[in-house]
Amino acid sequence: MTSHTTPTKTLAVAGAAALLALTGCSGGTAVFDFTEPMVEPAQSIKFRVPDELIDISEDYAEVRVQESVTVSSVESEDPSQCAVGYRFEYVDGGLERLLASLEEEGDKDQSEEERMARALVGEPLDSIELSEDYSSAVVPVSCAVSPNDTENTVKVRLKQTPESGESSFAWAEITVMKSGDLFVHEPEISDDWQLDSDGNWIQVG
Structure with missing residues (x-):
């Protein structure tokens, strides 16, 4: 796998062990589908x-x-820092289409791995752990001061290929507490989609 770290952003779990341990959080996995606010941390x-x-x-x-x-x-090795793990589940052919679009539209001076790091988590390759098959990543982040701290966040993006005009269809910011609790902020859907008061998806604007 590709392994890159910086002195100021050292991860406690490096290499394959880190990327295979992303499902080890207690309390199960919450599902967020952009239909209702997430009021409890996970x-x-x-x-x-x-x-x-x-x-x-x-x-x-x-x-x-x-x-x-x-x-x-x-866990982050640096006691003053936090870290999150990403796991990406692609639709059939989705990874191949993303790679092709980044090769065509991306920065020609960057390697494939560098372009994918930016596309998937918005961070430079040398500050994260990224698996060779692009199915997972580990990213360091400053711990949030409170659940409402939006200065120290990571972003999650549900990607689409750029012929649509936008590189992401849905996205949100996440704050990470030292306890490991995650809080979702500013979830958005592109193309002016939103729920009406009856719970139906409509396009506005």
């Missing part, structure tokens, strides 16, 4: 676009890359 959250929205958004159905992205808190 130490592992699976982000996905609801099937109903995929069915009515034909453009997204054709260009979506991932089935889900799971974010879990993991």
